[in-house]
Amino acid sequence: MPLTVGCESIARKLDEGGYPTPASIAGKKNAGQFWHGSSIKTILKNPHYIGDLVQGRTRVRSVVDKTRDEVAEENWIVIKNTHEPIISKEEFESVQNIMKSRYTKRPKAKIHLFTNVIYCEDCGTGLWFLKNRNGYVCGRFKKHGVNACSSHSVKEQYIKEKVLDDLKNLISASVDEKDLLKKVQPQIKKQEQTFYKGIEIRENKIAELKKKNKKFLKLLANEVIEKVDYDEAINENRNVIKKLQSEILEKKDMLKRYTKSTEMVQKVPNELKKLININDITPELLHKLIHKIEVKENKDLIIHYRFSNPFMVN
Structure with missing residues (x-):
């Protein structure tokens, strides 16, 4: 068959x-x-x-x-x-x-310009580059279909143009340092609170899982559950804890950048003036300036800069 x-x-x-x-x-x-x-x-x-x-x-x-x-x-x-x-x-x-x-041994996948930088704004999954489209689609949609997410399809050239436009707008808007701080600081504070809340939620979840592990140990000691059931429950919890700990480290790392952002934003005008004549996005420039890009369903982009100044591109 x-x-x-x-x-x-x-x-x-x-x-x-x-x-x-x-x-x-x-x-x-x-x-x-x-x-x-x-x-x-x-x-x-x-x-x-x-x-x-x-x-x-x-x-x-x-x-x-x-x-x-x-x-x-x-x-x-x-x-x-x-x-x-x-x-x-x-x-x-x-x-x-x-x-x-x-079965055929697949060649190593080519890393495209926005690989590991561009993500779906709705589900958080990285976008996959499709050669036949010269652009990217949501990885969750590509793998699981419309029940999982929508395509969030976006051309690579479109992303380049939007990022370049946004950078140039940012350069012109940052001539006045005080004006830039006034715009950015409320966003910084709001994002900091989001990170603190996210860390707290995950730390509480880890504490709950550790309590459950102790209960499982008592149940095993009292021969209420079998060793195989204990191992399965503990392994499941351990995997969840590892994932939560990884997420906490990531959020703390981002929080550290945000807490230093006022000082960093003060340096932005002079740094950006060097980029006034840019006409293309290179991998070096992309990774130097941009932490990640989120794509909305309507193709709008949310650009998260490494100097903690996210702007919506309309």
Whole structure:
């Protein structure tokens, strides 16, 4: 039976059909809403569906570090014919052969000018560059379709023009240092409060998760739950805590830049005057001046400068 679609296409069809992910069905707290091609590939490669029991697909790193790493397929422990299959071995092998025949080592992706700089304003996902469009689309939309987000499609040349226009407007507007401070300081204070609030929320969440971990430990000690259930719960919480800690560090780093922004803005006029004759956006200039760019659904851009002076481009 020919395999007519790839794993990503299957994942999108499941999303469009409203089918819940395995993690959602299992009731996991960190369950994702959308299917991923990697999940489909894991399912298609799992011998469990032809009646074989498979163990040892992952293992913990150490007694101290409970992070689970994947084990190479040739090292799995497979016990044949332990239960009733739901597909034939012939179908399973056919799928494996098709997947192997389709596998090609992909060349390293080219980094385009705004890669890792431009993001979707609605969902926060990085925009992907599409060669056939000479522009970018929301990565979440591209992967999961309209149920996840809208395209936020924007041409690379359009972004260049808008950024250049905004920089030139900024240069002319910053001739008067006092006027610049008057415009920027309220935005700085507002953004600082947002960062403080974000940090506080995440720190409280981490404290809650650590309390839960202690409760799980007591339940394990009192033999209320099994060790496997304890490990699963702790690993889930640990992953969430790591993510929250990473977000806190990022927000603190941005907060540090914002708290120094008054001093930095005072230096902006002289720095910008050097850029009066710019007519193109180079990678060096982009990364020197701009922290990130957010794209709205209507193609408006929100430019976050490294000197903490975000402006809306209309």
